[in-house]
Amino acid sequence: MSERLVAAFRLARPEFTLEVALDLPARGITVIFGRSGCGKTTLLRCLAGLEPQAAGHCRVGEEVWQDDRQFLPPHRRSLGYVFQEPGLFPHLTVRGNLEFGYRRVPAGQRRVPFDDAVRLMGLEELLARRPEQLSGGQRQRVAVARALLASPCLLLLDEPLAALDAESKAAILPYLERLHDELAIPMVYVTHAVDEMARLADTLVLMEDGRVRACGEPNTLLTDPALPLAHLDEAGVVLAGKVLRHDDAYHLSEVAVGEHALVVGRSPLPPGAPARVRVLARDVSLTLQRATGSSIVNILPVRIEELGPDRDAARVLLRLSLDGAPLLARVTRRSADELGLRPGMTVYAQVKAVALMR
Numbered sequence: 001m002s003e004r005l006v007a008a009f010r011l012a013r014p015e016f017t018l019e020v021a022l023d024l025p026a027r028g029i030t031v032i033f034g035r036s037g038c039g040k041t042t043l044l045r046c047l048a049g050l051e052p053q054a055a056g057h058c059r060v061g062e063e064v065w066q067d068d069r070q071f072l073p074p075h076r077r078s079l080g081y082v083f084q085e086p087g088l089f090p091h092l093t094v095r096g097n098l099e100f101g102y103r104r105v106p107a108g109q110r111r112v113p114f115d116d117a118v119r120l121m122g123l124e125e126l127l128a129r130r131p132e133q134l135s136g137g138q139r140q141r142v143a144v145a146r147a148l149l150a151s152p153c154l155l156l157l158d159e160p161l162a163a164l165d166a167e168s169k170a171a172i173l174p175y176l177e178r179l180h181d182e183l184a185i186p187m188v189y190v191t192h193a194v195d196e197m198a199r200l201a202d203t204l205v206l207m208e209d210g211r212v213r214a215c216g217e218p219n220t221l222l223t224d225p226a227l228p229l230a231h232l233d234e235a236g237v238v239l240a241g242k243v244l245r246h247d248d249a250y251h252l253s254e255v256a257v258g259e260h261a262l263v264v265g266r267s268p269l270p271p272g273a274p275a276r277v278r279v280l281a282r283d284v285s286l287t288l289q290r291a292t293g294s295s296i297v298n299i300l301p302v303r304i305e306e307l308g309p310d311r312d313a314a315r316v317l318l319r320l321s322l323d324g325a326p327l328l329a330r331v332t333r334r335s336a337d338e339l340g341l342r343p344g345m346t347v348y349a350q351v352k353a354v355a356l357m358r
């Protein structure tokens with residue numbers, strides 16, 4: 001049986017109550033997503049044992065951290081915590097910072113080899129530097145590697161990219177994405193940024209007003225018209241695939257998603273590597289026939305599963321199926337009427353290569 005992270009907390013503050021119950025796979029990345037003030041950090045603090053007032057229970061695999069009889073303080077929970085600010089030791093080099101936690105774990109209990117953490121976070125060239133000689137994004141990569149090397153049962157990350165500018169954030173996301181496939185340590189990752197959520201989540205927890213509104217497989221939640229996620233400006237899905245080949249002359253790459261090859265902007269990943277492609281609803285248009293002579297490179301046969309109102313009265317939101325993989329599209333209500341779009345129809349979804357985000 002695969003391990004689970006099972007927790008329930010109730011914490012009442014004067015103007016805010018957290019009341020959650022979670023049963024999550026203790027593997028991969030679970031993203032806690034929700035708007036500012038909904039209680040994401042409070043939930044993470046409960047998991048860490050930083051809120052002793054919280055009633056409830058918490059268990060990671062076989063390890064019980066909290067129940068009716070006991071409450072383990074934070075230092076007795078096998079967890080790592082990465083905050084917005086990396087908090088590295090300024091007097092130690094990157095190597096020294098990484099070795100600090102690693103050395104304290106008995107060799108037989110280490111879950112991540114030293115060189116693996118260095119490689120995963122791309123720190124090979126930075127080991128001799130001190131924190132002040134690193135960019136914010138590099139410092140945060142060191143903080144994640146250091147937390148991994150302490151071999152916790154659970155790694156908690158609270159908006160680790162929030163203090164970074166857009167460029168540094170874009171640079172660090174591929175390192176975090178690697179953790180999906182290569183990491184033995186489950187992570188709970190708090191963010192209110194849609195792009196981070198979409199790119200990193202293996203499991204998604206949507207929070208609202210101190211409660212869990214929905215929890216499950218990201219694409220299922222992202223395409224559910226009853227949830228606010230499908231109505232965000234950046235609504236869309238994430239398709240899992242594999243890099244097929246690169247076209248260096250045109251700076252493009254092809255990613256295989258099921259039977260289909262999607263043309264995307266040049267990927268830094270090697271052919272054969274797993275890749276996740278994000279397709280935004282606003283970038284998908286629909287045609288009844290396969291267009292020819294179009295500048296659109298990705299034309300995919302899809303079935304309309306559901307068609308309903310969008311937040312914008314001029315548009316409709318469509319949930320589509322690409323051989324079972326979900327897609328979202330947002331088109332004008334007029335186009336939908338003119339084309340006679342309705343559930344059950346097979347149509348063609350068009351997506352520009354540049355609109356596909358790796």
Ligand SMILES: Nc1ncnc2c1ncn2[C@@H]1O[C@H](COP(=O)(O)OP(=O)(O)OP(=O)(O)O)[C@@H](O)[C@H]1O
Pocket residue numbers: 013015016034035036037038039040041042043192
């Ligand atoms: N120490 C505290 N005492 C009283 N209220 C608090 C305390 N810390 C947070 N709160 C309140 O609890 C609620 C949840 O805060 P929390 O920090 O968990 O939200 P969040 O979803 O992480 O928000 P953000 O994305 O802005 O960090 C908020 O209304 C906040 O004002």
